[in-house]
Amino acid sequence: MGLLGGSVWLLCVSTALAASSLRQPRHVEAPRSASPSGSLWPLPRVLHISAAQLQLAPKRFQIVHGSGSSAGPRCSLLQDAFRRYYEYIFGYSKWQNHDDKSLANTELTALQVIITAEESDCDKYPDISSDEAYQLYVGEPVAVLKAGKVWGALRGLETFSQLVYEDDYGSFFINASDITDSPRFAHRGILIDTSRHFLPLKSILTNLDAMAFNKFNVLHWHIVDDQSFPYQSVTFPELSAEGAYSYNHIYTPTDVRLVIEYARLRGIRVLPEFDTPGHTRSWGEGQKDILTPCYNGEHPSGSYGPVNPVLNSTYNFMAKLFKEISTVFPDDYIHLGGDEVDFTCWKSNPDVKEFVKKQGIWYSYAKLESYYIEKMLDIVSSINKKAIVWQEVFDNGAELPSDSIVEVWMGNLYQEELRQVTKEGLSAILAAPWYLDYISYGQDWKKYYNVEPLSFLGCESQKKLVIGGEACLWGEFVDATNLIPRLWPRASAIGERLWSSKNVTDLEDAYTRLVEHRCRMLRRGIAAQPLYVGFCRHEVRDP
């Protein structure tokens, strides 16, 4: 709905934030490292760690399906996760085959994973309402991880793996613990940009690993843009044949499926963005007439502007392309972009001018953009998908379906934008303070960590409409050479902000845990850059 439209605003009274159920006290009984919470990242909602140590014997320890679980050996998502986390826990020790005689009096022999809901979601894709809650009880002789769905089990496995530590003698221990956890925000995304620079499949998969380690659950794949069109369309193969940087810089249908499945196995949604009508120069390479010819006075200048909004052929093309996209990408949402549309070219084109006049939108090119986007929204609805758009679509007054999501990205007034979007009853995702492509000297992770997404003027019902946020690593200066160290552990700060309770704001404690978490990422093959001076016991494996 438009800002000035007559639609009903959410009526609510601004109140001081009530103490939410998320603000439960953290009971931490047994500090065993510099942080009372060990190396946990992000911090669970409720956490009890006791002083009692249990030893794990790599040869005997097992991760298994617990009795009563609705998932079993046929759930390959969990089977894969069990194997993966066993490897993360024990795989980096040089001494894993040493004599497993117990040093502690007590041994933890297994982690039993129990999916409590009738439907485990094992073969499904995660979505915005996926249940990621879990409970983890670690005690002798077995630990029990309970989750309604596999998504919570994945998060709990990550937490369990973070609780295990290796002593100086190569023995593995875990402290008896009791954890109840669930995310504060449902949408916790990382934006990657594969148009400004192509990212090899391996980089994307490695990044998905890192996302799982930080409990992110959305890969926002800004897959095409002005610079290149690496998405290989089956319906319109010319788009990548002409618009990709080269034949080697293309994501085939197989590649895309692989990314989606690799993400699914880690509880991560893949949200595709096909940004229009701006940011589309590369589309014009392989699709005739899709872009607006710009004019220099009365003659075409030879250059092209945004998508041509006045031709029926445009919408026919878009309907077919987005139909394909809706089948390739299983997510309920498609990101339609809609940002940074430059009206100069539209204003120069006589057909566009004539159209604007005829439509009676009185030379408002913002309204022309809304006209275009509303057509796109219709296409998206017709293929049973929902839309996410950048904030300008909202700002320009497009009529947005109530299930749309507005992504807030612009500068310093993002709190006011959040207020306005949610006042219209629309859901919002916050990206503005988390543009990780803007680098600076020093520990900038603190700046990202200090952001409180709900610190805008609005009532509780408005706050609830902020469903999450995204760390955006735009690709102008990023490719496979620097993607991972530039993103991690800076994005980890945002991961904790979006997962953990609002009152988790202690920078010193966060630093201590994040240092260890970063070393853990290194051990697991993520070349996360250092936070500050120091070292990891296991440095990067292949510098």
Place this chain on the structure above:
Amino acid sequence: MGLLGGSVWLLCVSTALAASSLRQPRHVEAPRSASPSGSLWPLPRVLHISAAQLQLAPKRFQIVHGSGSSAGPRCSLLQDAFRRYYEYIFGYSKWQNHDDKSLANTELTALQVIITAEESDCDKYPDISSDEAYQLYVGEPVAVLKAGKVWGALRGLETFSQLVYEDDYGSFFINASDITDSPRFAHRGILIDTSRHFLPLKSILTNLDAMAFNKFNVLHWHIVDDQSFPYQSVTFPELSAEGAYSYNHIYTPTDVRLVIEYARLRGIRVLPEFDTPGHTRSWGEGQKDILTPCYNGEHPSGSYGPVNPVLNSTYNFMAKLFKEISTVFPDDYIHLGGDEVDFTCWKSNPDVKEFVKKQGIWYSYAKLESYYIEKMLDIVSSINKKAIVWQEVFDNGAELPSDSIVEVWMGNLYQEELRQVTKEGLSAILAAPWYLDYISYGQDWKKYYNVEPLSFLGCESQKKLVIGGEACLWGEFVDATNLIPRLWPRASAIGERLWSSKNVTDLEDAYTRLVEHRCRMLRRGIAAQPLYVGFCRHEVRDP
């Protein structure tokens, strides 16, 4: 000599810079890429490239010793270089075994390398006065590379390899060319810091490769500092045993020898820095009494300050340690540091206070630092080495031997500092505008490129005392995860500034060449980050 000392200043008259012999016109006849100079980086002094293409057949082409060369097959430095550059030229083609039928009418069958001086320097170490000049003539049927010494031959091989290009069919070509080249500055360094973070040997060697690709010739190894002491001393093994981050974070004598030899084979000096009297916290871990005990009023506070300058034991220790350093590191120079000495602790210590009083230096702790440094300079002289120091040593008025070099690193007044240092007749190295650890968004390489090291007030004889510069990548936020992409190609900008003629300042031309040079570095295994949007035909080999 001190700033206020009565020593004789270099007398000279400031004049407008005369057109130097370096400012020869570049004749470029045959542009074959976006830059008339192809992908050459840094740009040679005199360059003629003709339109005539010669083809190279990987199966037949050879790099050989030319007749009359004073070096032959027994010169393993050149033998290794021949093999290495053959691999750089042909090694990345997928089609190198394809049929070598000539497409051009003319073929280049060999590069003959001729060392013209009687003494080739083949088994020597490079030094500050090493001759790096070379002449390269590429014509049918053979190319000839002439250099006085092997150092020039190494630079010429790099240039030759940059001239060869692969066409779309996998055939290799080079244009007939005539190049006369030599560096503008003799000291072209990269500073790495292995104390704030340990850098694995492999990272250091990879960086040496990249340095050779950019014609850098000094690895300034800031090997120890407050945070850790990774240098394993044979004389004082406790220094690293106690002062290194861990047993795995140590450079053994074998490691150090390997770095030095790997560097030598690429014409790169290894300049060790053992920074004292500040930046020495880690020294205190393994060496009793080396640091000054700080006092809180009348009692030791338990913390320690800079090296203790009042004990004879300090200088006995330093004499032994530096004696060892002088044998381990073959370079003529040792960097003594001398930067950022905090006097607070010295001022608190009663023994130091008493000493200052007795010495009659009237509570000038800057003079105490000079006292200390002069003792260190005596030690260095006694082991037949020369000293490089950070600028504070000069600023504080220490009596510096005339063969010392002052490294200028502080902030925005570096031009004035250069003026003052050279006015005293001392040589200077410029680092101030090239602190690459300070990162920022965008194409900051342009800022580094635009620096003109001699743009300070001073006469020609002063300008000649500026012997070069260094790109410094301090290690607070850098380790093996991000060293290479953070350093390259940003340091390349400084590489060209220090090698090429003063009038090579065209940013657009530089951008075009640097984009290709960066792709070449990627092909050769250097994960240099992108300059801006775009792609390389061969992306990073193992992201």
